[in-house]
Amino acid sequence: MAALLERKLVTGRVYCPICTHTVEADLAPVERGLTRTMKVLPGQKCGRCSGLLDAAYILDVSAPLRG
Numbered sequence: 033m034a035a036l037l038e039r040k041l042v043t044g045r046v047y048c049p050i051c052t053h054t055v056e057a058d059l060a061p062v063e064r065g066l067t068r069t070m071k072v073l074p075g076q077k078c079g080r081c082s083g084l085l086d087a088a089y090i091l092d093v094s095a096p097l098r099g
């Protein structure tokens with residue numbers, strides 16, 4: 033079960049509140065007690081408007097990246 037504790041980055045689609053478009057971003061799992069949520073990796077910029085995606089909404093999470 034140790035594999036479940038590894039921090040894995042996944043890609044997902046997020047909603048950029050600045051340009052109101054859906055863009056891809058790297059997400060990181062966040063442990064909160066017994067539940068796991070996803071968080072947008074800080075410091076990423078939107079590919080459309082170059083705005084920070086820290087406040088973006090996560091819409092969809094794709095399969096975890098390998099490696």
Ligand SMILES: [Zn+2]
Nearest residue numbers: 048051078081
């Ligand atoms: Zn944007």
